[in-house]
Amino acid sequence: MSNRSLTASVNTLNYPSCKFGFASSYKSLYKTRLNWNPILALPPSSVVLQTDESGKFQEFKKSPGSNAASFVSDSLFDQANTVGIIGGSSVDSTNFLRKLVQLSGEENCPPFLLCSDPVANKELLLHKRNSFTSVNGKSECVPLDHTLIVENLRRKRLFLEKSGARCIVMPCHISHIWYEEISKGCSVPFLHVSECVAKELKEAKLKPLEAGSPLRIGVLASNAILTAGFYPEKLHDEGFEVVLPDKATMEHVVIPAIDALNRRDMEGANNLLRIALQVLLVRAVNAIILASDDLRDLLPPDDPLLKKCIDPMDVLARSTIKWAKSTEKVT
DSSP states (O other): OOHHHHHHHHHTSOOOSEEEEEESSSHHHHTTTTOOSSSOOOOSSOEEOEEOTTOOBOOOEEOTTOOOOOTTTSOSOOOTTOEEEEOOSSSHHHHHHHHHHHHHOTTTOOOEEEEEOHHHHHHHHHHHHHTOOOTTSOOOOOOOOHHHHHHHHHHHHHHHHHTTOSEEEOOOTGGGGGHHHHHTTOSSOBOOHHHHHHHHHHHTTOOOSSTTOOOEEEEEEOHHHHHHOHHHHHHHHTTOEEEOOOHHHIIIIIHHHHHHHHTTOHHHHHHHHHHHHHHHHTTTOSEEEEEOTTTTTSSOTTOGGGGGEEOHHHHHHHHHHHHHHHHHHHO
């Protein structure tokens, strides 16, 4: 099937607030150069499920040429290594899929189901904005019922399970704040990004930069992620000492960096990010987990500072591939 017909199969469908789709491999998606709206490209045997503004599923539609049966009870996939992906608060799903195909190889990428919901995405973005205090000390707080966000994400997780996903991943840091509630009762492995990072660091067998000192790992993130505490918890479980930005660094460097980013002052945000990284590096950390969906793409790929940084989404993609390969060996 040509790229043009792939694109047409998406554009001719009338999407309301929520889009779901699946592909038997990433290859057909990757060929479209990821120029999708929203972040789906569907092969001929594809299914799109729709929801209304409340997030409830409507009757599904089959794309042109589909032989798919009704989605009432049957799974869309029966492969043992199928990955279910819960979309995040921005373009995280698109970036995660790029990483997944690049790290696994186009021909070896595991089958996946992607669930991206613009309604949930807006709620997550509002929560993210509420978690930041601007440089003038003000925060635009919009009252949010977090139970609705959790319920929405749980519904997506259940959809992916029933559709045949044998492993769930959630490439969004904000969503991980409610990981325990979202994953409760999950019948398949549900990878936690911070646990994946801690395990990979443990397997790297790092040595302390200072003799007699513990292995130190820095974490740079927003207030919401640092307050949630899941990175320090998982890192401590693996025996690492965790170094976080102090209050002055958060107030005078990290928060202003995000303010600059929101104003599209990329140079200012870049310079402030460099300062924040240097502040952590002088405290003899072996590596810095750049746990910010906003800041991690500020530095150019060839920047020397990136050699000291860990992109959690890279680690999540590697962990997903590792899980898929281990499942293939078992089956």
